[in-house]
Amino acid sequence: MKKIAASIMCADMLNVQTELERLEKTDCDLLHLDVMDGVFVDNLALGPEWMASVKKQTNLPFDIHLATEMPEKYVEMFRFLQPETISFHIEAAAHPVLLIKRLKSYGIKPSIALNPVTPLEDILPYIDEVDQILLMTVPTGFAGQTFQQETLEKLRELKNILAQRNLQPLIEVDGNINTQTISWMKKAMPDVFVLGTSALFQGGDANSYQECIQEVRQTINAYR
Numbered sequence: 633m634k635k636i637a638a639s640i641m642c643a644d645m646l647n648v649q650t651e652l653e654r655l656e657k658t659d660c661d662l663l664h665l666d667v668m669d670g671v672f673v674d675n676l677a678l679g680p681e682w683m684a685s686v687k688k689q690t691n692l693p694f695d696i697h698l699a700t701e702m703p704e705k706y707v708e709m710f711r712f713l714q715p716e717t718i719s720f721h722i723e724a725a726a727h728p729v730l731l732i733k734r735l736k737s738y739g740i741k742p743s744i745a746l747n748p749v750t751p752l753e754d755i756l757p758y759i760d761e762v763d764q765i766l767l768m769t770v771p772t773g774f775a776g777q778t779f780q781q782e783t784l785e786k787l788r789e790l791k792n793i794l795a796q797r798n799l800q801p802l803i804e805v806d807g808n809i810n811t812q813t814i815s816w817m818k819k820a821m822p823d824v825f826v827l828g829t830s831a832l833f834q835g836g837d838a839n840s841y842q843e844c845i846q847e848v849r850q851t852i853n854a855y856r
């Protein structure tokens with residue numbers, strides 16, 4: 633079953649409760665939460681206390697993306713939220729194997745993230761240890777960017793490698809994900825689709841959110 637994650641940093645931040653209520657009425661599967669430290673990326677986003685308040689208002693499982701240096705430190709900071717998944721960047725992790733083990737010991741699914749410019753080779757030593765691979769389709773850091781076409785080849789290559797090695801971590805894609813960019817992935821469909829400003833959060837209401845998610849699901853199903 634393919635999963636849809638709503639990227640809450642793209643929501644109307646002055647009306648978060650309403651946004652969460654709208655998402656609860658859809659068949660969205662996950663809440664994607666970006667942590668940005670102003671160092672790994674030139675942006676700041678989403679702290680642990682704010683997320684704790686969000687958790688009280690939603691039943692959606694948390695899919696946390698650490699767009700940070702020192703992911704080891706941030707895992708300790710965010711683990712109390714009991715997220716389903718935490719993604720950390722291969723570019724930032726000092727000891728990926730230890731971090732993966734630690735996440736597992738906390739009952740959190742480890743996910744390894746990579747930016748469009750990062751070669752796939754950098755994550756290959758770890759792909760048999762993780763539950764998910766987060767393939768960024770724009771440079772991590774900002775909403776509203778343009779899809780990087782070269783990530784399509786990376787996606788195909790990753791799918792081939794996983795098939796050859798008989799591995800089944802989920803592939804998550806994030807960055808300018810909408811029905812058009814999903815249609816470009818028809819040769820290699822990912823498993824988890826993060827929806828931000830380019831599909832979901834466009835100032836609509838609960839109905840338009842559900843329509844958007846249905847349309848995205850139809851597009852995914854058309855190419856499976």
Ligand SMILES: O=C(CO)[C@H](O)[C@H](O)COP(=O)(O)O
Nearest residue numbers: 773774775776808828829830
């Ligand atoms: O990854 C992100 C920013 O780096 C956000 O999670 C978000 O998904 C961006 O979505 P969009 O590109 O549709 O605005």
